Amino acid sequence: MKKNFRKVVFIDRDGVINLDLGGYVTKWEDFEFLPGVLDGLRLIRERGYDTVVISNQAGVGDGLFSKETLDHITASMTEAVREAGGEIRAVYYCLHGKKGDCDCRKPKTGLFEQAHRQIDFNPAETFFVGDKISDIKAGKDYGLKTIMVLTGYGAAHQAEITPETKPDYIARDFKEAVDLLLVHDAK
Numbered sequence: 463m464k465k466n467f468r469k470v471v472f473i474d475r476d477g478v479i480n481l482d483l484g485g486y487v488t489k490w491e492d493f494e495f496l497p498g499v500l501d502g503l504r505l506i507r508e509r510g511y512d513t514v515v516i517s518n519q520a521g522v523g524d525g526l527f528s529k530e531t532l533d534h535i536t537a538s539m540t541e542a543v544r545e546a547g548g549e550i551r552a553v554y555y556c557l558h559g560k561k562g563d564c565d566c567r568k569p570k571t572g573l574f575e576q577a578h579r580q581i582d583f584n585p586a587e588t589f590f591v592g593d594k595i596s597d598i599k600a601g602k603d604y605g606l607k608t609i610m611v612l613t614g615y616g617a618a619h620q621a622e623i624t625p626e627t628k629p630d631y632i633a634r635d636f637k638e639a640v641d642l643l644l645v646h647d648a649k
């Protein structure tokens with residue numbers, strides 16, 4: 463019998479969903495959705511996918527902003543997405559500092575492992591959309607299909623792609639990534 467996996471799309475946050483400020487988003491007022499993202503998230507939901515955010519937020523561990531602040535940003539983001547017709551099912555953050563030795567800071571795969579304990583997805587059929595080489599590396603190491611967007615650090619990191627970190631697809635932005643995903647879904 464064919465197993466009934468959830469349809470999931472993993473998405474990095476800063477530089478994919480919202481404008482990467484080159485530092486951390488430390489207050490909701492600085493959180494700016496990139497063009498086409500809210501529409502794209504709505505389309506994903508309409509096609510039956512769960513949206514799951516996977517993000518390094520080492521600023522918490524490094525003491526630059528609090529977990530409470532991050533929770534407020536997450537709640538506000540989730541609410542704005544819902545108002546636009548999308549749905550964020552879950553958010554997994556690495557909160558450990560940059561110098562820590564955790565298993566979840568991308569390019570490590572711990573955040574996907576955490577998600578996998580709660581959501582039954584098939585990695586080989588699941589996309590991860592990210593802007594950094596570390597996103598692509600984490601996604602590939604977990605056996606996911608990867609899309610690198612050229613927003614955020616994408617345009618700069620594209621030049622650093624090696625055979626080991628080559629994404630399955632490169633998309634101009636999140637909207638184009640969603641188009642790729644939906645074409646794949648239709649097959």
Ligand SMILES: [Mg+2]
Nearest residue numbers: 474476477593
């Ligand atoms: Mg990013």
Ligand SMILES: [Zn+2]
Nearest residue numbers: 556564566567
């Ligand atoms: Zn971590």
